Amino acid sequence: MKGILDYVPGSSFLHRLNPLVKLLLAFVLCASCFVTGNHFIVLGVIALNLALAFSAGIFGRALKMLSSLLKLSALLFLVQIFFVREGQILLQLPLGLYITDLGLSFSLLFVLRLLAAALPLGLMLSVTQTSDIPNVLVRKLGLPYQYAFVLGTAIRFIPLFAQEMAGIMEAQTARGVEFDTKNFFKKVALLLPLCAPLLVSSVRRIEGGAISAELRGFYLRGRKSGYKDYPFALRDFGALLGGACVLALAVLF
Amino acid sequence: MIELKNLGFRYSGAERHALDGISLTIEDGAFLGLIGSSGAGKSTLCYALSGIVPHHYRGDFYGELLVEGMDSAEHRPEEIARVLGCVFQDIDGQMVASVVEDEILFGLENFGVPREEIEGRVAEALAAAGISELRCRAISDLSGGQKQKVAIAAITALRPKIIVLDEPTGELDPRSSRRVFETLKELNEQYGVTIVVVEQKIMLLCEFAKRLAVMEEGKLILEGEVREVLQSAGRMEAAGVNIPRVTTLARALREEGLYGGRLPLNLEEGEKMMREVGLSC
C-alpha cells in the first residue's frame, strides 16, 4: 500500500534539488504563511505549492492532500468562526451565536494558513528520499548521525502508522464494528480501544527496525562514512532565492 | 562454522524455555532448513544466532554459541553481524530507507566500506538477488517478494559468510517463494554463503535444503540430511510439521511391504518409486 507521504521517484527540478534546500524551502514557505496577515499572500503560497507539485508530477497527490486537509479545516473553521466576538455582526444565529466580519476574516486566514503550511511539508516528503534527510543533515550541518537517523525514521513511520491503523480498523469492521457512525462521540468511543493494539503493533515494528538497523552497524556510523555527497548546484541557489522572495513579500505585506 | 552447545533461553516472564538444550553444528557452506510448528522457538533461535538473544532480550541464557569462533555472549551483535547477516520475519519493519539503493547503502556506509568499493558491492548484491532493475524504485511500490529480495541484497552487500532468514516466504505466493529460494541457492552455490532458513513449506526445503532441523517446544528433535530426517516422518507429524505427500505414500507402501527403496522427496522421485512398485501412473 502506498501512503500519501511516501516518496515518489522522479527526476524533476524539485527532485533534483539538494535535500537540505528542499527542507529549507518547505520551512520558508511555512514560515511565510505565519508572518503574513494577508489572505492573498497565503493563497499565493497555496497556488505556488500546487504549481510546484505539478512540475514534480505529483499534482494529483497534492490535490488529495489538499482535500483531506480541507475536511479537517472545515471543522476548525466552524469552531473558530463562532469564537471571535469582536467586529461587526454579519449574521445573527439562534442560541446567542453570531458571525462577525473579523471572525470571518480571522477564521479564513487561520484555515488558509493551515493548508498553506501543511502542503510544503507533504510535498517535500514526497520528493525526498527518506535517507537523504538524515544523510544531508549529518554531512552539511554536522548533526550526529544517530539523532538525524531517528528524525528520518520518525518521518518514515507516519505513513506506516496510518497503514497499521487502517489494518486494525479493517479487522474490527470485519468483526461487525461500524465506524461509519454519524455520532462523533460514539466514533471516538469506538476508536479509543484501538489505540492499545496500534501502540503494541507499532512498538513491535519500531523494535524490529531498531534491531535490523543495529545489526547493519547503525552504532558504528561516524560522520565521515556517508557515501553520497550532496553538492550544491546553481538550481539550489535559484530555489533559495525564490524562497527568500516569497518570505520577503510575506514580511512586507 | 556455527556451534551451539547445549544452548537454552527463557524470555524473562515466560514460563517455559523458548530454547531448551540445543546442540547443533552448522558447517561452512551448509544449506540448513529449520522447521517446526509455531511457537517452537525458531525465531528465538535466529535471534540467538545473531546475538540479539541475549544482548537485546532479557532472560535466562545458558550454554554456549560460537559463530566463527566468536562467543555470542561476549561479542556484540554488530560484531557478529560482520560474519552473519539476518533477515527477520517482519520485512516492512526492517527497511530503513525509502529507495532500494539507499537500503543497500545503509549497511555499507555504517560498516565504513571504502568509497571506491561501495558502487561495486551495491551492483553485485542487486545482481545476486536478481533485482538490478529495481535499484531506483521506491520500496513502498514493491511486491512482497521483491521486498524480501531487497532485504536479502542489503545483507549480501555486507558479504557475510552466513545468512539467516526467518520465514522469508511467509507472505509470498508459491512462485515468488520459489524465486527467493532460487536466489538463496545461487548465493549458496556460487558465492559459498552458508544459509540457515526457517521455512514452513516443506516442499521448498526438500528441494533446496541440504540438511533439515526440526524443532518442537524449544528442543531440537531431529537434524540431518533431508532424506534421512524424513525417515522419521511420524515423529515430524507428531511435532506438528507437514511432510510431503509422496513421502507419506512411500511410507504406506513400505508398511504394506510393497516398497523397500529410498524415500522419494518430490514428484519425480515419486514417479520412479511407483514404477519400481510396478504400478504405472
Ligand SMILES: Nc1ncnc2c1ncn2[C@@H]1O[C@H](COP(=O)(O)OP(=O)(O)O)[C@@H](O)[C@H]1O
Ligand atoms: N519477546 C518475547 N517475550 C516473551 N516470550 C516470547 C517472546 N518472543 C517469543 N516468545 C515465546 O517464545 C516461544 C518461542 O517463540 P518463537 O521463537 O517466536 O517461535 P516460532 O518462531 O517457532 O513460532 C513462544 O512460546 C513465544 O510465546
Ligand SMILES: [Mg+2]
Ligand atoms: Mg517465528
